[in-house]
Amino acid sequence: MNATTANKVFTPEFDKEKVAEENIRLVYKVVWKFRNMPFDYDDILSAGMFGFNNALNSYDPNENVKFSTFAYTCIKNEIYLFMNEQRWDKRKANISAISIDEKVDSDGKDELTIKNLLQNPESEYDWQDINEAVETVVRKLTVKQRTIFLKFLEDKRQLDIAKEIGRTKQTVSLVVRDTLEKIRVEYWRGM
Structure with a gap:
C-alpha cells in the first residue's frame, strides 16, 4: 500500500434504489409537518x-453527513420554495399595478397623469401643492426607497435600477408603485 491509497477514504458504493426505498417514508414525515x-x-x-x-x-457519500439528514433538509427546502412561489403568485394576482401614466383627473380635453403632475410645472394644477406632496412623501421614505424612487424619476428602467442597487425588479416595482400611490393620496389630501 503506497502513501496515496493510504490517505483515501473508502466508502461503500451508494445504491440509490436501496437508499430511496429505505428513506421514502421521510418524505411523508416531513410533509406531515x-x-x-x-x-x-x-x-x-x-x-x-x-x-x-x-x-x-446530489448526495455525496464521501461527505460526513447521513443521507437522511441531507434528504430532510432538501425536502424541507423544496417545500418552502414551493410555498413561497405560491404565495408570490397569489400576491402578484392581487396587486393592481399603478402606472405613472395612470389618469389622475380629466377636464374634458386633457387628461392629467401622475407623470404629468411630476414633470409639468406649467400645468393648470398648483405645482406647489404637487411639489409639497412629493417632498412630504419622499421625506418619509427609507434610504433604500428614496434611492429607488429618485432613480425612477430620472427615467431609468426598473430593471436597470434593480441591477444598479442589487435588488430585484419586483422590489423596485413595488417601491415605485407604493410611492406613487402615497404621492397621489398626499396630493388629494392637501386639496
Whole structure:
C-alpha cells in the first residue's frame, strides 16, 4: 500500500434504489409537518418528492453527513420554495399595478397623469401643492426607497435600477408603485 491509497477514504458504493426505498417514508414525515398550511396536501407532497429526488441525485457519500439528514433538509427546502412561489403568485394576482401614466383627473380635453403632475410645472394644477406632496412623501421614505424612487424619476428602467442597487425588479416595482400611490393620496389630501 503506497502513501496515496493510504490517505483515501473508502466508502461503500451508494445504491440509490436501496437508499430511496429505505428513506421514502421521510418524505411523508416531513410533509406531515406542513399539513396545517393553506396548500393542497398533494402539492406539498409533490414538492417533497421533488426535494427527495434532488437529494438522491446530489448526495455525496464521501461527505460526513447521513443521507437522511441531507434528504430532510432538501425536502424541507423544496417545500418552502414551493410555498413561497405560491404565495408570490397569489400576491402578484392581487396587486393592481399603478402606472405613472395612470389618469389622475380629466377636464374634458386633457387628461392629467401622475407623470404629468411630476414633470409639468406649467400645468393648470398648483405645482406647489404637487411639489409639497412629493417632498412630504419622499421625506418619509427609507434610504433604500428614496434611492429607488429618485432613480425612477430620472427615467431609468426598473430593471436597470434593480441591477444598479442589487435588488430585484419586483422590489423596485413595488417601491415605485407604493410611492406613487402615497404621492397621489398626499396630493388629494392637501386639496
